[in-house]
Amino acid sequence: MTTPLTLTPGVRPDGVALLTAAGEIDMSNTDTLAAALESTPGPVVIDLTSVEYLDSAGLSVLFAHADRITLIANPLLTPVLTISGLADLATVHEGGPDVR
Amino acid sequence: MARCEDPEQGPLTAAGSGVFAADDEVGRDLALVDWRATPLGPPEEWPQSLQTAVSILLSSRFSMWMAWGPELTFFCNAAYRRDTLGRKYPWALGRPASEVWAEIWDDIGPRIDTVLATGKATWDEALLLFLERAGYPEETYHTFSYSPLRDDSGTVVGMLCVVSEETERVIGERRMATLRDLGSDPSVVRTEQEMLAFACRQLGRNLRDLPFTLTYLYQDGGGARLAGVTGISAGHPAAPLTLPADDRDAVWPAAALARGESVVVPLDPVPDDRAPFAGLPAGDWPEPPTQALVVPLLQQGSAPYGFLVAALNRYRALDEAYRGFVELAAGHVAAGVASARSYQAQQRRAEELAELDRAKTVFFSNISHEFRTPLTLIMGPVEELRGRLQGADAQVREELEVIRRNGLRLGKLVNTLLDFSRIEAGRMQASYEPVDLAEVTAELASLFRSAIDKAGLAFRVDCPPMDEPVYIDRGMWEKVVLNLLSNALKFTFEGSIGVTVRGEDDHAVVTVTDTGIGVPADEVPRLFERFHRIENARSRSNEGSGIGLALVQELVGLHGGTITADSTEGEGTRFTIRLPYGSAHLPAEAITAAGTGAGATAADPYVEEALRWLPADDGGEPAGDTMGMSSREGSAARSGGSAAPARVLVADDNADMREYLVRLLKGAGYQVSTVGDGMEALDAVRADAPDLVVSDVMMPRLDGLSLVAALRSDPRTAAVPVVLLSARAGQEASIEGLQAGADDYLVKPFTAAELLARVRANMDMARLRQHQARWRTALVDSLQEAFFVCDERGAVVEINSAFTDILGYGPENLPYTPIHPWWPDAATDPEAHRQVADAFGGLLGPGQGSYTIPVTHRDGHRMWVSVTFNHAQDPDTGRRVVVGTLRDVTAEHYAIQRESALASLSTSLSQAGSLSDALTGALRELQSLWRARSVLAAVFDQGDEPTVTATGEPVDWHGLPEERRRTLTDLLQRPLLTPVAGDDGVGIMLEHPEGQLALWVDLGGHRPFTGEDQVLLSLLAGRLAQGLVRAHQIDQQRETAIALQRAILGPAQLPEGFAVRYEPATRPLEVGGDWYDTVALPGGRIGIVVGDCVGRGVEAAAVMGQLRSACRALLLQDDSPARVLMALDQFAAGVPGAKCTTVFCAVLDPETGRLSYSSAGHPPGILAHPDGSTGLLDGGRSVPLAVRPGATRPESETVIPARATLMLYTDGLVERRRRPLYSGIDQASQAVQDGRNVAVDDLATQVMIRLAPADGYDDDVALLLYRHPAPLEMTFPAESSQLAPVRKALRGWLGQCDLPTQIVQNILVAAGEACANAIEHGHRHTPGDIVRLRAEASVDNLRLTVADSGRWKSPEPEANAHRGRGVALMRAMMQQVTITPGPYGTTVDMQMRIA
Structure with missing residues (x-):
């Protein structure tokens, strides 16, 4: 069984591709994320606001596309993104609910 | 413990129905039952009520079975299968209950019928049932309740049995009781026969574990004899009275047992009825035993004493515990035999010593007294003959000299022996x-x-x-x-x-x-x-x-x-x-x-003896000059019966007259002393009566006539002849003088010849007169008993030499007026003084009598004498006097005292609760017996230096003076039980269970330690050695008892997050009635019980066992602590000894920390909050159990905050004499608070140590700790699909810990990376292996451990770029990360400060 994760492709009002993720990302479902990114050429905004968990396997997938992605992330994920160094390679916007 | 998967996500996918899903294995087997063949039909069609019942049954971890429908179809859960069903599983599932439990249906059928008929639950405590679950009918005990099960319409259609198997507890208690009874012999010593009879009585009371027993002891000549039986009669074919040596066909394998081996002997009655094992008694069972365990009665370092045949309960398997029980029982018997035999040997030795001492004492006193009188009667006439035969021929004189010299030698020897006798009896009169x-x-x-x-x-x-x-x-x-x-x-x-x-x-x-x-x-x-x-x-x-x-x-x-x-x-x-x-x-x-103290020397016998060794150079003339005697002339002055010159006392106030008289009398060969007046004369005569007194009539202070009157009035001086000299002439004066009692009267002036003639004549007359008196004196002196005469006022006026020997008071200080100097001191010993005063009163009264009284010898030592007296009249004076004898009965008195001392020591030893108690008490007894300064014991055990025990201040080996240590070490060379006297005390060696014991009695100062004392000391030391062995056995027995109690106490498995302790009271070391318990309840909740039964000992432990079982069962039926305690009130009212038990009963929801509780008179629980504050669970309070049965009990509820610690305890932890209870509770609260960061099990240890009084707990203590939340422990297969559920469970647990979201997130990431590592690396080649995760929180620290059982490959950077990132993430998220790879798995240990 894989960890529940829904990926909804879309387009932002400014025409940039948008991938909205909800759920958790770990090694059991990174393939799904990778596939979704592979099938979306060009710059893409990934909305991780509803992602409650992201591990190093998920980060690896994001690193592979670091030069063309922009992230919108829940503040819960900020430490992971910062520590892994992804925040230095890709643009990260804060969004979603505040950390209590 | 939290579960790692949600119920609906469980791994089970049972065929057909979800009704069996709650349990993996039993559910699968239930699913395999062909339900269509049963009256219940297929599970899909079961009514909701049955489905629910089965589901509850399967999800319970407590042992249960149920029956449903017209045939009472059987269901059970995993716990029941494990504990009770045995080989009947899975055969029993789906069968009629009456078939499943056919063998006990007679017992349980009627109970089930009652439940079905009335709808009321039944309750049975420790019911004996013979189950056939292991291939043989087995003795088992069960505490269970049958409650009705209703169908959807509310009709009773089945029953649920909640059961707890108590076989181990019941049998354990029964065996413990037998072992305890075997060790509870109240008398310290007894003969082998008495000991065996006692042991047999105890063994015979347990006919369940020991249907019959035989005790055989090996005999000196080979073979063995039957020494004790239980449950069988001696002489039964299986119990021959003797077993010959080397008989291969003997009933019991005596030879193998002599080698110390245990043997299991089958008791097979075939082939014919005449075999020894036909018709064996069955003990408490319906059928006779089928095998016996024969164990040797082991003797340390030697061949066994014999062996014990223990017939075995055929309804129990011979497991380790059973075998251990039989061996322990045999150990008791062997120890008893050892003890009786060694006591017998020591007794014999002490009796021999006492006999030797008695013989010696009798010998000494006999020779001294029996020789003395005849010697006196030989030597007197010899001296007389020597004087009379001066002119006889040389040969006669020589022969007389031989007689005299040998008489002196014999006298010297007798006196020496007498000295010894006095020293031995402590009566040497020294000055x-x-x-x-x-x-x-x-x-x-x-x-x-x-x-x-x-x-x-x-x-x-x-x-x-x-x-x-x-x-x-x-x-x-x-x-x-x-x-x-x-x-x-x-x-x-x-x-x-x-x-x-x-x-x-x-x-x-x-x-x-x-x-x-x-x-x-x-x-x-x-x-x-x-x-x-x-x-x-x-x-x-x-x-x-x-x-x-x-x-x-x-x-x-x-x-x-x-x-x-x-x-x-x-x-x-x-x-x-x-x-x-x-x-x-x-x-x-x-x-x-x-x-x-100056007096005449007794040198002559020594010197004369020495001279006779030398070559004779003359006729054996003794070295008379050296004796300082006066001239040999003047034989006239020598009295008839003595070689010494006669002594004359001259009393005159005129010095010239005195000199003249002295010159005259000395010239005639008399020994003369002089005094100046009548008073001096009286004193001189009283001190040492001369042979004659020559006195002037006219003198100052006391004149001659008054002197004569005074001398005559005193029986001791009445016989001294007095010649009066007076200047007054005339018949009248002389008549006055003679009337006063003077023997003769001379008027001055007188001629020298006249004086000497009168003196000589009066002296001869007096000697003649005194002949009778001297014989009387000689007779009185030769009496072995002390003799005395009292006047009417009670003054002692005459005594003999035995009196002086016994009491130390000589004739020189007569008269002794009351209160006599030998009376015990009224101030220091009023009781003894009173006894003597009473006897004295009787002595002065009319008639005769006899008393035994304590008196004080002149040298201060205490003696006992028996006095016999009678009244008489002095024939001379007509006065009433008391004549009496007294006998030294000190030895007899001390023989009685010795018996009392032995009895007193025995009592002290039998009351001792431990080996060290026994020794300490015995030393105190010895100290008080001899009024010793101190008594100390050094045990030369295996330690570096001897262990020292002493009366008074505690001291160790190095604290002793060098000299004392040497004395003690020297004792080691001495034989056992032989007193060794030293300068200031006496020592003795004896056996101690841990080595050799050197005992030293410090008598302090100079005090004789008599032969009597030595015998007593060796007897007491023997008794002490015996008592120490016994105390040692008691120590070991109690350890066994406590181990057994610990085994029946508390749950086998504690839920996570709990720690418990039980400590018995230190003194007396005894099992007790405190308990703790946890019960797993439906819905994951946990019942918690801490209780305290009144009293101690096995009775309290038994009550505790019943209450504990009842409380468990009640909690399973009802989760309200108040209602449980109310039901327990009813139960306790029917159990003797259960009244007034205090109980703290609580139900905990480990998910939320919600705790409902009720207290039956129990001390409040303590709750240590993470912020450092402390609270008491003092709500829900009411009276102890069974005090108000039927009364409603209150219940309180509280929520245990995250990372708080709960402590429940019994009052032994906090109650101290002379201290308010709350002070103890405060101290306990502080201890929990201080340990709120310590792992909960370590905290339990810390609390027990910190609150222990200096000399140990004086009541037993039960302690239970819980830290909320309990640590999370999960195991899961190493598959990536497990990551999400693991994360979910961990997130839930972290929520219970009440942590900030970001910290929760960080921990989740770190844990996720560790789990991912374990899955990806550890199990790349064997997916599905197990990974373990454990999380534990204290107040300010969180610890997370992830362990797998595989090997991590060495890093392969290109393939693991993101794995390296994972480790980096772990290190970044947690404060401390340790990865420990090993051959059998890798462990990641991470910690984080959370406060």
Whole structure:
């Protein structure tokens, strides 16, 4: 069984591709994320606001596309993104609910 | 514990129905049942009520089974399968209950019928049921409740049984009781037979575990004899009275057992009925046993004493516990045999010692008394003959001389033996006065000069005056010096004899040296032994008893001194005596002023004996000059019966007249003393009566007539003849004088011849008159019993020598007026004083009588005498007097006291709760018995240094003075149970269970330790050794009992997050009634119980066991603590001893920390909050159990905050004498609070140590700790699909810990990376292996452990770029990360500060 994760492709009002993720990302479902990114050429905004968990396997997938992605992330994920160094390679916007 | 998956996500996918999903294995087997063949039909069609019941059953971790429907179809859960069903699983599932439990249906069927008929639950406590679940009918015990199950319409259609199997507990308690009874023999010692009878009575009370037993003991001649039976009659074919040695066909394998092996013997009655095992008794069971365990009665370091045949309960398997029980029982019997046999041996030895001592004492007192009287009656006439036969021929005189000399020798020997007898009895009458030891010694030495000169030896006396006086008894010292000189002369043939006296630091040193034959080195240590003579030594005489030097040593000892001997064979011998200065070492009452003890010497027997060893040079004329006697002329002045000159006392106030009379009388050969008046004369006569008094009539103070009257009125002086001299002439004056009682009357002036004639005539007359009196005195003196005469006022006016021997008071101080000096002191010993006063009252009354009373010897020691008296009239004066005798019954008295001392020691030993108690108590007994300064015991065990126990202040080996340590170490060389007297006390060796015990009784000061005392000490030491062995056994038995109690206490498995402790009371070490318990309840909740039954001992433990079981069962039926306690009230009311038990009962929801509780009179629980504050769970309080049965109990609820610690306990933890309870609770609260960061199990240890009183808990203590939330523990297969559920469970648990979201997130990431690592690396090749995760929180620390069982490959960077990132993430998120790879798995340990 894989960890529940829904990926909804879309387009932002400014025409940039948008991938909205909800759920958790770990090694059991990174393939799904990778596939979704592979099938979306060009710059893409990934909305991780509803992602409650992201591990190093998920980060690896994001690193592979670091030069063309922009992230919108829940503040819960900020430490992971910062520590892994992804925040230095890709643009990260804060969004979603505040950390209590 | 949290579960790692949600119920609906469980791994089970049972065929067909979800109804069995709650349990994996049993569910699968239930699903395999062909339900269509049962009245219940397929599960899909089951009513909701049945489905629910089955689901509850399967999800419960408590042992349950149920029956449903017309055939009562059987269901059970995993716990029931494990605990009870045994081999009947899975056969039993789906079958009618009556078929499943056919063998016990008679027992349980009616109960089930009752439940079905009435709808009311049943309750059975520890019911015996014979289950056939292991291939044989098995004795089992069950506590269970049957409750009704209803279908959807509410009709009772089945029953649910909640059962707890108590077989282990019931059988364990039964065996424990037998072992306890075996060890509970109240008497300290008994014979082997009594011991076996006692053991058999105990074994015979447990006919369940031991249907019958036989005890065989090996006999000296080989073979074994039957010494005890239980459950079978002696002589039964299986119980032959004797087993011959080496009989291969014997009923029991005696030979194998003699080698110490245990044997299991099948008890097979085939082939025919005459076999020994036909018709065996069955004990408490319906069928006879089928096998017996035969175990040896082991003896330490030797072949077994015998063996115990224990027939085995056929309804129990012979497992380790059963085998252990039989071996322990045999151990008890063996220990009893050992104890009885060693006691018997010690008893025999002590009796032999006592007998020897008695014989010796009797011998000494007999010879002394029986020889003395005939000797006196020989020596008197001999002296008389010598005087009368001056003119006889030389041969007659020579023969008389031989008789006289040998008479003197015999007298000397008898006196020496008598001295010994006195010393032994502690009656040596000593009178120590300060002297210049050099001068006294030199004087004594001079007496021997002529004899030594005559032997041709040089005599060197070197005794310069000393600066400091030495206290000696002159009589004793004389014997010391004369004996040593006599000894020197006897063994010295050439060279010299020397005597020196010198002063050293704190003592005087006297040496007597000779150049004689010396003593072989190996004989030197035995020189001072009594009756020891060196064989074949060359000496001047073969005479000698070998007693002289022994007496010298005793006498020197009485002076507080020492004597040593150095000798070289062929060169000579030196005796060195050391006497301390001063008088501190001597009894105060025996000290007198200088000069008072001077008296005539007894040197003549020594010197005359010595002279006779020398070659005769004349007719044996004794060295009379050396005796300081007056001239041999004037034989007229010698009295008829004595060699001594007659003594005359002259009383006159005129000095010229005195001188004239002295000149006259001395010239006639009399020994004369003078006084100046009548008063002085009276004193002088009373002190030492002369043979005659010559007195002037006219004198100051007391005139001659009054003097005569005074002398005549006193029976002691009435017979002294008095010649009065007066200037008054005339018949009248002389008649006055004669009427007053004077014997003669001379008017001045008188001629010398007239005076001498009158004196001589009166003396002869008086002697004639006194003949009768002397015979009377000789007779009285020869009485062995002390004799006394009292006047009407109770003053003692006459005594004999035995009186002086016994009480130490001589005739010189007569009369002794009441209160007599030998009365015990009224201040220090009022009881003894009263006894004597009562007896004295009876003595003065009319008639005759007899009393046994305590008196005080002149030297201060206590004696017991038996007094017999009668009234008489003095024929001379007509006065009423009391004549009595007294006998020394001290020995008899002490024999009685000895019995009491033994009894008292036995009592002390039997009351001791431990080995050290026994020793401490015994030392106190010994101290009080001898009024010793202290008593100490050193046990030379296996330790580095001996273990020391002492009365008074505690002391260790290094705290003892060097000298004492040496004394104790020296004792090790001595034989056991033989007293060894030292300077200031006495020691003895005995056996201690842990080694050799050296015992020292410090008598303090100088006090004789008599033979009686020595016998008593060896008896007591024997008894003590015995008692110590017993106490040692008690220690071991109690340890066994407590181990057994621990085994029946508390749940087998504690839920996570809990820690418990049980500690029995230290003194007396005993099992108790405290308990703790946790019960897993439906819905994951946990029942918590801590209780305290009243009392101690096995009774309390038994009550505890019942209450604990009942409380468990009640919690399973009802989750309200208040209602559980109310039901428990009802239950406790029916259990004797359960009333007033206090219980704290709580139900915890480990998910939320919600705790509902109710307290039946129990101390409040303590809750330590993470912020450092503390609270008490003091709501829900009511009275102890069964005090108000039926009353409603309150219930409280609280929520245990995250990371808080709960402590429940019994009052033994906090209750101390003279301290308010709340002070103890505060202290306990502080201890929990201080340990709120420590792992909960370590905290339990800390609390028990911190609250323990200095000498241990005096009540038993049960303790239960819980930290919320309990640690999370999960195991899951190493598959990536597990990551999400694991994360979910961890997130839920972290929520319980009440942590900020970001911290929760960080921990989740770190844990996720660790799990991912374990899955990806550890199990790349074997997916599905198990990974373990554990999380534990304390107040400010969170610890997370992830462990797998695989090997991590060495890093492969290109393939693991993101894995490296994972480790980096872990390190970034947590404060401390340790990865420990190992051959059997890798463990990641991470910690984070959370406060």
